[in-house]
Amino acid sequence: MVNKSKLQQFILKLLPHRLWVQVGFLLVWLDPLAMRMHTMCSPVFHCYACPLATFACPIGVIAQFSALHMFPFIAIGLLLIVAGTLGSIICGWVCPFGLLQDLAAKVPIKRFKIPRWMGYFRYVMLFGAVILVPYFFGEESALFICRICPAGFLEKAVPDMATAAVKGNPIPWPNAIKITIIVVFLAAIFVTIRPWCRILCPLGAIFGFFNRFSFFSMKLEDHSCTQCGKCRTLCQYGGTPDKAANTDNCLRCLECTKCGPGVLQTSTIFEAETEEPTKEKSPKE
Amino acid sequence: MSKKQTITIFLLGLGLSMFLYGFSMHVLPVYSENNDKGFATSESALVKEVSIGGLKRDTDGKLLKTYTGAPPKACPT
Numbered sequence: 001m002v003n004k005s006k007l008q009q010f011i012l013k014l015l016p017h018r019l020w021v022q023v024g025f026l027l028v029w030l031d032p033l034a035m036r037m038h039t040m041c042s043p044v045f046h047c048y049a050c051p052l053a054t055f056a057c058p059i060g061v062i063a064q065f066s067a068l069h070m071f072p073f074i075a076i077g078l079l080l081i082v083a084g085t086l087g088s089i090i091c092g093w094v095c096p097f098g099l100l101q102d103l104a105a106k107v108p109i110k111r112f113k114i115p116r117w118m119g120y121f122r123y124v125m126l127f128g129a130v131i132l133v134p135y136f137f138g139e140e141s142a143l144f145i146c147r148i149c150p151a152g153f154l155e156k157a158v159p160d161m162a163t164a165a166v167k168g169n170p171i172p173w174p175n176a177i178k179i180t181i182i183v184v185f186l187a188a189i190f191v192t193i194r195p196w197c198r199i200l201c202p203l204g205a206i207f208g209f210f211n212r213f214s215f216f217s218m219k220l221e222d223h224s225c226t227q228c229g230k231c232r233t234l235c236q237y238g239g240t241p242d243k244a245a246n247t248d249n250c251l252r253c254l255e256c257t258k259c260g261p262g263v264l265q266t267s268t269i270f271e272a273e274t275e276e277p278t279k280e281k282s283p284k285e
Numbered sequence: 286m287s288k289k290q291t292i293t294i295f296l297l298g299l300g301l302s303m304f305l306y307g308f309s310m311h312v313l314p315v316y317s318e319n320n321d322k323g324f325a326t327s328e329s330a331l332v333k334e335v336s337i338g339g340l341k342r343d344t345d346g347k348l349l350k351t352y353t354g355a356p357p358k359a360c361p362t
Contacts, residue, residue, distance in 0.1 A: 038336045039329035048336040049359035056336045064335035073307025080300025146362035
């Protein structure tokens with residue numbers, strides 16, 4: 001048994017309440033004080049067109065700036081600070097779009113596994129729909145991120161349609177592409193876990209990439225690992241924390257830190273950096 | 286200090302520098318139909334403008350406001 005750090009002891013106390021932490025952060029993102037601070041980006045995936053959005057979406061801002069051929073210093077700077085400090089812990093504990101998918105994952109039905117290689121589509125989305133398509137084709141392009149984003153549909157189009165229906169006005173139906181995307185998205189969040197975050201989220205691509213460099217880090221006491229494979233069972237996102245604890249596909253829900261011997265712990269890069277295993281292992285049956 | 290730790294500190298420093306520069310110093314001229322000289326607009330104001338679809342480039346490469354009077358409530362995309 002490995003001694004647990006104070007940070008890890010705190011995380012273990014907080015872990016059973018992760019969903020409530022995510023719900024608590026909604027008070028930050030859903031603009032309960034109607035402040036509408038859209039001069040600043042948030043570090044989460046939440047559409048700025050939503051009537052309940054405190055801050056601007058960093059991905060939308062980067063895409064719009066790219067379309068206007070400007071460099072978004074504020075958005076990129078903020079993401080570097082947050083990603084460099086926390087990595088994808090934002091995805092696991094803070095993002096409202098992640099919370100929506102986690103809630104859908106509570107429905108007890110059989111889930112399909114997502115192959116790890118599909119996580120690379122996040123980078124295609126980031127460089128394609130967020131940077132290159134806006135830069136070369138402008139915001140009118142059908143592949144501009146905001147035109148294909150399910151968050152935009154759920155957080156802006158749906159409230160608009162509901163409002164129009166309540167007022168008795170003609171309902172502003174989105175085009176067929178958006179409807180198809182949202183139908184696929186809604187089906188996907190019930191048949192697999194966090195499909196958007198793990199396959200397509202461009203913000204998750206940034207945070208995930210910085211997992212290996214972020215100040216907050218996962219520490220694996222390799223010499224104490226019994227290779228029981230419990231961490232793989234605990235990871236509902238299909239990760240292999242015993243193989244590499246700071247990979248780009250990790251959403252840092254930190255569930256794996258509940259593994260029995262306590263060989264996986266939260267830490268900082270200044271403590272954890274030397275603890276990464278050097279060779280691939282497979283868990284014992 | 287290891288390579289990873291150096292990268293972490295560099296990234297944090299870079300991010301902080303970019304954020305502070307964008308927030309306090311980065312300014313671009315924005316033109317409108319009634320204004321040929323252009324208003325010096327801070328990046329945080331530009332962030333707000335793009336979030337409502339309030340900016341476009343004209344054929345000369347100038348940043349133009351897409352509206353006159355009251356701003357749109359939300360981005361049209």
